[in-house]
Amino acid sequence: xxxxxxxxxxxxxxxxxxxxxxxxxxxxxxxxxxxxxxxxxxxxxxxxxxxxxxxxxxxxxxxxxxxxxxxxxxxxxxxxxxxxxxxxxxxxxxxxxxxxxxxxxxxxxxxxxxxxxxxxxxxxxxxxxxxxxxxxxxxxxxxxxxxxxxxxxxxxxxxxxxxxxxxxxxxxxxxxxxxxxxxxxxxxxxxxxxxxxxxxxxxxxxxxxxxxxxxxxxxxxxxxxxxxxxxxxxxxxxxxxxxxxxxxxxxxxxxxxxxxxxxxxxxxxxxxxxxxx
Numbered sequence: 001x002x003x004x005x006x007x008x009x010x011x012x013x014x015x016x017x018x019x020x021x022x023x024x025x026x027x028x029x030x031x032x033x034x035x036x037x038x039x040x041x042x043x044x045x046x047x048x049x050x051x052x053x054x055x056x057x058x059x060x061x062x063x064x065x066x067x068x069x070x071x072x073x074x075x076x077x078x079x080x081x082x083x084x085x086x087x088x089x090x091x092x093x094x095x096x097x098x099x100x101x102x103x104x105x106x107x108x109x110x111x112x113x114x115x116x117x118x119x120x121x122x123x124x125x126x127x128x129x130x131x132x133x134x135x136x137x138x139x140x141x142x143x144x145x146x147x148x149x150x151x152x153x154x155x156x157x158x159x160x161x162x163x164x165x166x167x168x169x170x171x172x173x174x175x176x177x178x179x180x181x182x183x184x185x186x187x188x189x190x191x192x193x194x195x196x197x198x199x200x201x202x203x204x205x206x207x208x209x210x211x212x213x214x215x216x217x218x219x220x221x222x223x224x225x226x227x228x229x230x231x232x233x234x235x236x237x238x239x240x241x242x243x244x245x246x247x248x249x250x251x252x253x254x255x256x257x258x259x260x261x262x263x264x265x266x267x268x269x270x271x272x273x274x275x276x277x
Contacts (some may be wrong), residue, residue, distance in 0.1 A: 004224035014082055016084050021089035023166035028077075029103045040074050042098045050120040055107050055140060056080075056127050058200050060088030065198035067100045073120075080106040101177035107140045107148070114152040122149055124161045126202050129168040131235040131255045141172045143229055146179035150220045162190060162215045164206045165253040169214035172184040174231035179272070190215035239263065 018025065026032065032039050038047040050073045054063040057077035067075045075101055077088050084272045089102045105113065110122075123131055127140040135144065143160055149159055159181070163169050169188075187193040190213040205215065232238070252260040 002169075007184070014086055017090065018082070021086065021093045024092045024100065025089045025102045026087065027104065029078075029105060029113040034118060035111055036076065036114070036118060037074055038103075040099075040101050047098065048072060050074070051076065051114075051118055052121040053114070053119050053125065054123045054125065055110075056125060057088050058084050058103070058125070059265055060084075060102065062089045062123070062125055062198050062200040062203075063088070063100050064091055064095050064097060067097045068095070069198070071097075071099055074101070076101055076103055078103040078105050078107075080104065080235055084093055087175055089250055100248045107145055108253040110148055111151050111198040116151055117154040118156050119149075119152050122153070122157075122159045123191065124138070124159065124163075126163055126206075127161075127168075128237055129163070129165045131253075131259070132169065132237070133234040136233040139168075141175065143178045143227075143231075146175060146218075147227070148182060150179070150223070153220055156218050156219060158184065158217045160217045162203070162213055162214065164203075164211040164213060165235070166212070166214060166240075167235035167253055167256065169216070170231075170238040172216065173230065176216070176218045178230065180221050180227075182221040184217040184219055186214075186216040188212065188214055208246035221247060228251070 010030070036051045037049075041047050052066075052073055054066070054075055054077045056240060057063050057079045060077050063075045063077040067073070074116065077092070079085050079102075082104065085102055085104045092100045092102055098201050102201055102206070103113070107215070128138070129141075130136060130138045139145070141163070145206075148158065161169070161172055163172075173183075173186070190197065191199075191207060194215070235253075235256065239253075239256065241263075
């Protein structure tokens, strides 16, 4: 979850928070591998019908709203930032919902935490884009992670991405077929196309800044015989090279402000040269 280095209020003591809301935090998720649906069901209740993972859950708003709407589904809200885990756990406790569990961790470990076919959906809500080529291996929206996800998704399951980063979105469109997934749908304005979809605090803040939300859903198809990363890894390559199109975004994608400024400067220098020649 990018941009979620939450500003801490005064008197915020992380350990105390994690302890206070510990009843909804699972500190050893590998213990529940293959048993999430039944282990997390309320006493006397049957197992949850589905288990879904909200990867990079931030402060938990999306998972909580989704859980409120689908009480029969267990939502595992995972984040690698301890502060986000503490906030998400607090919000889950305050919601009183029995179908959200908070887990510290990141997407590199999904196969340790879930068994084959255990998850019916993985949400990637505003994952950190890591725009530079050298950091591409840290992205959650990439071929390598999609290949890992294949091992824990059930038949017909979905991976859903939402992002404010047009370059990350267009990069992900190259990754889906490389990992043998079929694209179910795409949207370049998900807030308009799916106005009722639950959103996170982060998305609300971005929307207020004029960001567009890009989204897609993909499902595992046939695994390609030959798996190879053939896409350009630097997200700068996915920015529109047409300046008018870049201006129309009205918003520099996360982590790419400097790149956008450089492209604008280059274009205006070129325009000035052409005007004087």
